[in-house]
Amino acid sequence: MAHIEFLDETMRDGQQSLWGLRMRAGMALPVSPLLDRTGFTTIDLTGGGMLDVLTRYCQENYWEGLDLLVKSMPQTPLRAGLRANANVTFSVSPRALMDLWVRRLCAHGIRSFWIYDVLFGFENMLRLAKVAKEADAKVAAAIMFALSPVHTDAYYAEKVRILAASPDVDSILLYDTAGVLEKERLQTLLPGIVAAANGKPIEFHANNLLGQTAKAYLDAVDLGVSVLHTAAKPMANGPSVPATETMVRNIELKGHSHSLDTSLFQPVADHFRSVGKAAGFLVDQYAEYDVFSIEHQIPGGMMGTFKAQLEMHRMMDRLPDVLAEVAAVRKDLGYPGMATPFSQLVGIQAVLNIVTGDRYGTVPDEVVQYAAGFYGETVAPVDPNVMDRIMASARAKEVLDNPPADPSLEDLKKQYETQDEDELIMRATVPQADIDKMRAAGPVRRDYPLLSSPELEQVRKLMTVATMPIVEIQSAGLSVNLRRKS
Numbered sequence: 001m002a003h004i005e006f007l008d009e010t011m012r013d014g015q016q017s018l019w020g021l022r023m024r025a026g027m028a029l030p031v032s033p034l035l036d037r038t039g040f041t042t043i044d045l046t047g048g049g050m051l052d053v054l055t056r057y058c059q060e061n062y063w064e065g066l067d068l069l070v071k072s073m074p075q076t077p078l079r080a081g082l083r084a085n086a087n088v089t090f091s092v093s094p095r096a097l098m099d100l101w102v103r104r105l106c107a108h109g110i111r112s113f114w115i116y117d118v119l120f121g122f123e124n125m126l127r128l129a130k131v132a133k134e135a136d137a138k139v140a141a142a143i144m145f146a147l148s149p150v151h152t153d154a155y156y157a158e159k160v161r162i163l164a165a166s167p168d169v170d171s172i173l174l175y176d177t178a179g180v181l182e183k184e185r186l187q188t189l190l191p192g193i194v195a196a197a198n199g200k201p202i203e204f205h206a207n208n209l210l211g212q213t214a215k216a217y218l219d220a221v222d223l224g225v226s227v228l229h230t231a232a233k234p235m236a237n238g239p240s241v242p243a244t245e246t247m248v249r250n251i252e253l254k255g256h257s258h259s260l261d262t263s264l265f266q267p268v269a270d271h272f273r274s275v276g277k278a279a280g281f282l283v284d285q286y287a288e289y290d291v292f293s294i295e296h297q298i299p300g301g302m303m304g305t306f307k308a309q310l311e312m313h314r315m316m317d318r319l320p321d322v323l324a325e326v327a328a329v330r331k332d333l334g335y336p337g338m339a340t341p342f343s344q345l346v347g348i349q350a351v352l353n354i355v356t357g358d359r360y361g362t363v364p365d366e367v368v369q370y371a372a373g374f375y376g377e378t379v380a381p382v383d384p385n386v387m388d389r390i391m392a393s394a395r396a397k398e399v400l401d402n403p404p405a406d407p408s409l410e411d412l413k414k415q416y417e418t419q420d421e422d423e424l425i426m427r428a429t430v431p432q433a434d435i436d437k438m439r440a441a442g443p444v445r446r447d448y449p450l451l452s453s454p455e456l457e458q459v460r461k462l463m464t465v466a467t468m469p470i471v472e473i474q475s476a477g478l479s480v481n482l483r484r485k486s
Helices: 010-019 032-037 048-058 062-072 095-107 122-133 153-164 183-197 213-222 244-253 262-279 292-296 300-312 316-332 342-356 365-371 384-391 396-400 409-416 421-429 432-440 454-463
Strands: 005-008 042-047 078-083 112-116 138-144 171-176 202-206 227-230 470-475 478-483
Touching (some): 042 062, 048 078, 112 122, 183 202, 213 227, 365 396, 421 432
Parallel strands (some): 112 138
């Protein structure tokens, strides 16, 4: 029997997958101290995408909210995620900006990082690991799993061997964005990864899109995984990771031990369920087994984007065609792993192919950059005919003539006209107009009104002219009594 550690994903992957990164600090602060005391080995808290979404769509100061959350959780190491060659954009960020992003997160109290590059740009991954180590932060080097003819067990074992050899890497993170790993593949994949890791712990993160990840977690434990990524039940499953409550019970039934205080599970779950329902976000998700998901391997968070794009063109009936085209485009482009940015690049190209009716007639700049090798060497060659179409597209010459710039930190400070490094990261990431709107909205709220929605706000306005003192609203299992103030 083994002792299993748990890493909490409630406030990072859970809310990224179910709430679109729109979890404001005040939504978590009432229970973040409970998560801190639960006994997780690490709490995954943040990533570059949150800075963008919170500023642009929630008008919340990312750095201020991060400081409040960090202060509320002094016991548990807090983690941030990084794509090794970009902060937020789907393109490529300057190395100086990426190094600064790590340093500033460390300055704000982050003490753990998971670092990934779908194409395994080791130079960038290991450089950022070294920067994190300067602040005594822990580093998990991520292996982004994908199913394809070229993503073999030997392929992954070799990547692990290179990463684990670095003194700046503390653990190896096997990350399955599409939740496609089953026992048969784990039995051949994990022994090679465990051997190549040379004694370093193996973490496992898999999104439960096919409803099979809880079983995969148990199989992985038997094969040497010692850290499981889970989330509080309302923030788990579907496109998110398995529920902490379920996995802890499963681990106990299998005779393994853990260090979590299970008495704290319920109040945390109750809080996030209430907040999610009040905000109109998804909670308590599940997924049915869908073999077609194994072909396209679309991360769950992208499905909503697809539907919105097709709805805009009044083509929702073409969703099955888009999903089939995703699988075809992924093959055309040399089987990139379906994680940011390539899941978005493949998905957008597939939508364009279907909406226009002309495959690769319209090609986004980022697809040109990918085909040209700006992101790194592709896993397999791009189909020659598709490469010809990409390079003959309207924007190809201009994109190729303007590879991503790599200015120094001092040059970036001049470009964005600030010596404040937090401000620099914000200006390099978000349009200034959105920053101004965020600042005009005032300080970060430390709580969140659990009974707040556009509909309820309308009712509250109606209450000012209502003839009865009390109105009861019942909808979707939620019962609310509103009393007019006298």
